[in-house]
Amino acid sequence: MSKIILKDYKQDLLDTVSRVTSHVHQTPVLTSSRINKLAGAQLYFKCENFQKMGAFKMRGAINAILQLTDVQKEAGVVTHSSGNFAQAISLAARNLGIKAYIVMPSNAPQVKMEAVKSYGGQIILSKPTLASREEEAEKIVQEKGATFIHPSNDYNVILGQGTAAFELLQKHPNLDIITAPVGGGGLIGGTSIAAKYFGQHCKTIGAEPASMDDAKRSLDAGKIQFNDGGVTVADGLRTHLGDINFPIIKQFVDDILLAEEQQIIDAMKLIWQYMKIIIEPSCAVPLAAILANPKLFKDKKVGVIISGGNVDLENLPF
């Protein structure tokens, strides 16, 4: 993988937008006067829960696959994920007519395996450890010649995720701040590139669960930190930053705010109740952080990336 030096972020994102746009939904931007009143700010929700397969991850997956050579495409792609990226790679690959191998831990929920299968992904089971996952993925690379695509620590994935914020800024060019949840760092990295080069003095503020504050600690320490255990309802945000996205985040992300578990659950419920849309707990973290820091956002125009809507309806946190 290439080092992030001397990259032309602005041109790279523009190229990504023209490459990706016809393959993804241009999702709507919703607002809620009731939530605006609670926040004391103007919030613009970019609804990636309405994206193909139900999450922004489709953008990065399709961009990474579109960048492969014909020989690489012939051999297919592989990733390890038990979440949205597994579905995104499966669907993106199917839409482009290539093979996708998905390494999933043997204890992954049946419903997630079914989803991957429904999008045409071929599942390879690993032991439920990161080492085993990586080993199984490496085996596919060796045996099939497939190209490994990382869910968040990949420049093309980062750029793909940035197209959501780019679209939001095309519609609302004068946002003061864009907020997004921080998990592996792909979304916040891409978002911060879009805000830097296509906003008018638009800041990027990340949000993560207080119990998974690795990204905040990483920014503070200037090097990547990890989570030591911890539990959160925002199950998409348990991962840590990587060497490809961290330099971007250090350069372009202005701050990372934390939200407590109950604040996340309350914010999720607010969005369900007032906006009538289904969002994952992870997407509620930015709103939770906004409501917990009213002074920071007072009277500001704030973009919020609603990252996805794949929820187990029989297992809600409220």
Place this chain on the structure above:
Amino acid sequence: MSKIILKDYKQDLLDTVSRVTSHVHQTPVLTSSRINKLAGAQLYFKCENFQKMGAFKMRGAINAILQLTDVQKEAGVVTHSSGNFAQAISLAARNLGIKAYIVMPSNAPQVKMEAVKSYGGQIILSKPTLASREEEAEKIVQEKGATFIHPSNDYNVILGQGTAAFELLQKHPNLDIITAPVGGGGLIGGTSIAAKYFGQHCKTIGAEPASMDDAKRSLDAGKIQFNDGGVTVADGLRTHLGDINFPIIKQFVDDILLAEEQQIIDAMKLIWQYMKIIIEPSCAVPLAAILANPKLFKDKKVGVIISGGNVDLENLPF
């Protein structure tokens, strides 16, 4: 109230559209490739769950109030409802700067009373019988000079509800069929006027729970029939037709289909899962009827009025 004879439905609906449009959201029309595949048809969902106060009822309420004289507006409006119409009248009245009296049964859920209060409605409690509700409403009419507005059996309410289907047909003029749930008859009545005069050979098909099949029996018998007990998850559809909307329904509604309780719950869950939007059980009845009658809808372009999204998130049927 005037009898429905010699009315110019087409002009009346056009007038209503120009009167109402600036007071309501022009809600989006969503589609789902996965639901289309299941249905074997092209479905266009008109999302009134995103309407102000979360349901189409806002349209009829605002239209009825806008038709009042200044003297009538001065004295305010009154209705009896424990559901969405109570909230719609409260918010519509507040937005127009007039008073709203809402008669609610003393056993109405606290959450519904809070919602009415939050929109500025003044609650008058009645005993939990229709007779007591009507009596309390009549008292307000006598004492305050307020104008009574019926939730569904009122020509201006019917026309207001019809603006949702009108908007849908402006966007998708070549629908073969529009479906809507049937409760008190206001929505299906207005929808059928829109389909008749602003569609190109567009049929109107109503849908109701099999356990509340009063509208179907009414159409069959040629006179209004009632529900004798019965239980349904689609709690917005327990009411019966009225003398103002039934003549319209007889004239313009092509058929009424029935859906079983489990079909309704399954359809509701499908929409939540695949479309990532929150809808009331009542809105799921048309999709349930479509999926239960695949031959009728095969390869057709079908509009579906998603009537509202006010759900108790702590009491879901799945």
